[in-house]
Amino acid sequence: xxxxxxxxxxxxxxxxxxxxxxxxxxxxxxxxxxxxxxxxxxxxxxxxxxxxxxxxxxxxxxxxxxxxxxxxxxxxxxxxxxxxxxxxxxxxxxxxxxxxxxxxxxxxxxxxxxxxxxxxxxxxxxxxxxxxxxxxxxxxxxxxxxxxxxxxxxxxxxxxxxxxxxxxxxxxxxxxxxxxxxxxxxxxxxxxxxxxxxxxxxxxxxxxxxxxxxxxxxxxxxxxxxxxxxxxxxxxxxxxxxxxxxxxxxxxxxxxxxxxxxxxxxxxxxxxxxxxxxxxxxxxxxxxxxxxxxxxxxxxxxxxxxxxxxxxxxxxxxxxxxxxxxxxxxxxxxxxxxxxxxxxxxxxxxxxxxxxxxxxxxxxxxxxxxxxxxxxxxxxxxxxxxxxxxxxxxxxxxxxxxxxxxxxxxxxxxxxxxxxxxxxxxxxxx
Numbered sequence: 001x002x003x004x005x006x007x008x009x010x011x012x013x014x015x016x017x018x019x020x021x022x023x024x025x026x027x028x029x030x031x032x033x034x035x036x037x038x039x040x041x042x043x044x045x046x047x048x049x050x051x052x053x054x055x056x057x058x059x060x061x062x063x064x065x066x067x068x069x070x071x072x073x074x075x076x077x078x079x080x081x082x083x084x085x086x087x088x089x090x091x092x093x094x095x096x097x098x099x100x101x102x103x104x105x106x107x108x109x110x111x112x113x114x115x116x117x118x119x120x121x122x123x124x125x126x127x128x129x130x131x132x133x134x135x136x137x138x139x140x141x142x143x144x145x146x147x148x149x150x151x152x153x154x155x156x157x158x159x160x161x162x163x164x165x166x167x168x169x170x171x172x173x174x175x176x177x178x179x180x181x182x183x184x185x186x187x188x189x190x191x192x193x194x195x196x197x198x199x200x201x202x203x204x205x206x207x208x209x210x211x212x213x214x215x216x217x218x219x220x221x222x223x224x225x226x227x228x229x230x231x232x233x234x235x236x237x238x239x240x241x242x243x244x245x246x247x248x249x250x251x252x253x254x255x256x257x258x259x260x261x262x263x264x265x266x267x268x269x270x271x272x273x274x275x276x277x278x279x280x281x282x283x284x285x286x287x288x289x290x291x292x293x294x295x296x297x298x299x300x301x302x303x304x305x306x307x308x309x310x311x312x313x314x315x316x317x318x319x320x321x322x323x324x325x326x327x328x329x330x331x332x333x334x335x336x337x338x339x340x341x342x343x344x345x346x347x348x349x350x351x352x353x354x355x356x357x358x359x360x361x362x363x364x365x366x367x368x369x370x371x372x373x374x375x376x377x378x379x380x381x382x383x384x385x386x387x388x389x390x391x392x393x394x395x396x397x398x399x400x401x402x403x404x405x406x407x408x409x410x411x412x413x414x415x416x417x418x419x420x421x422x423x424x425x426x427x428x429x430x
Contacts, residue, residue, distance in 0.1 A: 059261040065279035066265055067115035070272060078271060079158060081124035082108045083165035091171045100168050101253045104260060108164055111261040122160040162271050166202030168256060190228050197221045200259050204267040214270035218259045224249030277335040332365050337382035350428055351396045358430030363423040377408035380423050398429045
């Protein structure tokens with residue numbers, strides 16, 4: 001009798017567990033809303049997701065802005081072609097194939113198209129049809145429908161002025177990861193974050209001379225997260241194994257496309273002799289009318305400063321008083337509010353030193369950065385704000401005063417050291 005009672009109790013417990021799992025599954029199904037449509041009589045319904053849309057990226061605003069600036073000049077649009085933009089990372093998975101898109105050249109073509117006619121695109125990536133038609137023309141099998149005097153040579157192909165080539169050169173997995181997995185009696189939460197990066201290298205070449213006009217190398221980091229809760233244990237004679245959670249990652253291929261678009265924008269700026277920095281700082285990654293904080297703008301416009309490291313002028317041993325009028329040099333990107341790539345370490349040292357004694361920072365830029373007075377003055381204000389924002393982000397709450405800044409009506413260049421010009425001088429602390 002006692003054995004029968006225990007057996008019935010176990011069966012009842014299992015029944016309740018099954019009912020609980022069914023209710024849970026039904027509840028989860030209710031969280032997922034999918035639309036179904038039947039396109040023809042007799043067919044089973046097909047799941048239908050979101051509508052087709054334009055493939056938008058954070059660079060759309062900057063490309064539209066720069067295209068408008070180029071069109072306003074009313075100059076002849078340069079004819080630009082795109083060659084092979086390959087995946088050189090070599091990352092491949094048997095199950096998932098190539099980790100990086102193989103359509104880099106197509107993305108660059110689309111980026112140039114987003115300039116809205118500011119450049120003329122020449123097809124060089126897949127000229128197969130054109131070559132066949134030229135063959136037909138040579139055999140006098142193709143014409144334009146009109147009567148011509150003999151000999152007739154058909155149409156002509158427009159020559160390009162420049163072409164863009166290069167590739168995706170880096171894919172670095174797991175630059176940094178971290179998290180926690182806590183369990184008591186096999187019950188507990190978990191959370192994890194991870195970071196990876198890609199890099200691209202492009203160049204724009206003069207078609208007539210094959211001279212490389214400009215090279216550019218950009219990198220972008222991607223972040224991802226994973227959170228969850230796990231339950232794995234026996235309740236009576238029943239084993240419960242429940243996993244719940246979520247994970248997400250910034251789209252890798254969208255990031256590659258965005259980097260290629262910014263590179264194409266900067267390369268076009270190089271051959272048209274127009275500076276795209278204002279469009280990048282105002283529009284890259286942000287909706288119209290949405291003004292980001294300075295530190296976000298600096299991150300959005302950053303593209304590296306390969307010509308000079310932050311210590312190339314004079315980085316003094318911070319920690320005591322500074323001798324004479326010497327200052328810590330803080331170089332900035334060309335015509336941009338973004339500090340140089342090595343600036344993070346300098347900011348950390350300045351904050352540590354300013355806690356003991358005032359520190360003077362010299363904001364410098366390349367001597368080749370010659371801008372009109374209004375643009376130069378506005379950029380100086382943005383750079384000062386970027387330094388203040390970077391210091392505040394690192395916990396510095398002391399005074400920041402401007403000792404000197406370039407006079408917008410003064411000389412275009414005030415030399416600071418070989419190849420550099422002064423922008424402003426700040427006193428940190430005191």
